[in-house]
Amino acid sequence: GFHIIQTMYGCDLREDNTTRGFYQDSYDGRDFLTFDKETMTWVAADIGAQITKRRFDADVSGKRRWKVYMEEECIQWLKSFLEYGKETLQRKVRPTVRVRGRSAHDGLRTLSCTVSGFYPRHITATWLRNGESREQDTYSAGPLPNGDGTYRTWVTMEIDPQTNAQYACRVEHESLLEPLSVPWEPDNHRIPAVAGGVTAALLVAMGIGAVVWKKKCSGKEPGIGMGASLHPLTLQTPPS
Template identity: 50%
Template sequence: MELLVLLLLLGAAASPGGGSGPHVLRYFYTGVSEPGPGLPQFITVGYVDDQLFMDYDSERRSAEPRAEWMARSEGPQYWQRETQNLQGEQATFPPNLNTLRGRYNQSGGFHTLQVMYGCERREDGSTGGFFQYGYDGRDYISFDKDHETWVAADDAAQVSKRKWEADRSMAQRYRIYLEQECIEWLGKYVEYGKETLQRREPPRVQVSDRPSRDGLTTLSCRVHGFYPRNVAVVWLKKGVAMPQETNRRDVLPSGDGTYQILATIEIDPSSETDYTCCVEHPSLAEDLRVPWAPKSNVMLIVGVVIGVLVLVAAIAGAVVFLRKKNSGYKAAAAHEGSASSGSDQGSNTCVKA
């Protein structure tokens, strides 16, 4: 059987949302035609949700744990079995690379075979599975589990499709693995790492704005500090979602075990200012909404407050001044009266001063 592989962007997959939430188990195989320093001929990594839990490469030739919860949960027999399986997979990549070079009329150069396969347990308890294959970063062929058929991405992949579908047992084996064995292992791994895989940290949201082109304004919604990584962010206009206008960046790690994302929208502030950033996350009982307050309104409010404070301060100062002034007049009058009567108190007071 040809073993071909697809590289999946890690940010595209769902991650955990708690014990009953979604979880996904994914394996990535990558083989290259021209290995070099830091780039082994064959690499395998395994992820549960967004956490790397094992890896293997052709230079080390052994499967090893990469998560503490995995290292303490499985013993030497598990890792020996995984090592033997991956050594067998590694052996299939060089001949498969040669086969594909021939199908695409390539005589040499740097080429890659990639595979991504695994299974998922969704929020509603249903399950799914996937086998996707690729060559040189492009889709090659994928497995339609429900119909036990293969979907070819181009004419070259039609050759593999015909060959693999001629052996009906192959599709049946793939389906059984995805629906049974893979789901069972996913459940075990989630239980092993429940301290981290099932934790929830709610997002924090910051809304800001900046001038952009032609008098427009760009609103930014920075969502950060959340876990797991699956999150939905959209700008609302008068309470209505604006998914097409929302520019949503990739979810990125924050470096502290949590994630962050930025969502922006370009608006005309002269025509409408009722915009709100809406965030949905497994840690939240309901969506989190943070409205945008235009700077002009903010400055107006600040100006009014400052004006009121200045007025109060001025009134208070005037009152104090008048009180001191009145007290001064009385003291002067008393002093003049004492001086005209030849009082010793007046002379003594002046000497002491």
């Protein structure tokens, strides 16, 4: 009958500049073999892989090639791609944060904190009650991708509006020099969001006007340009 063999191999370059190489085979959807580059041995996932393990272990030159690939060749390829796309891949974009509240069931109120437009992907957002984290009481979703290559996420929490407490959304991201805390104010929490929206609209309009003016001055017809962004990828190139 037919059988399916799947192979996954590649390398990782971590933020602390340490590296990791990996190779894994699966057989009919189950783990089969992995390569341990530190001990230069193949590791069988079950008894059925023992015969293949012994045959692969006997191929000393093959094991050396995989070790060189994981520790040198793959990492060099990955660094090259990072260099080519560093303006996109290594950029840091600050998040925008908006907090709001809406009525919920049984007289409760749902607080929502929307965090958007940030890069890279990893971020921490949580609600604070009187300065203390209420992570166990919050629901979060994301991060999810935006169309421009940035990300968005949001966290919500239900509160009793009758309690005398101060609430704030705390955001931690590597683009921020220190954590950002945005308070929720029951009486006028909608005003900053509206003002921010108007300001953003004005800035966008001014930006479009500046682009059109610049193109007119350069003797070109005004228009709208479109560009593409590079996104992180995992390089998996077979060894030579």
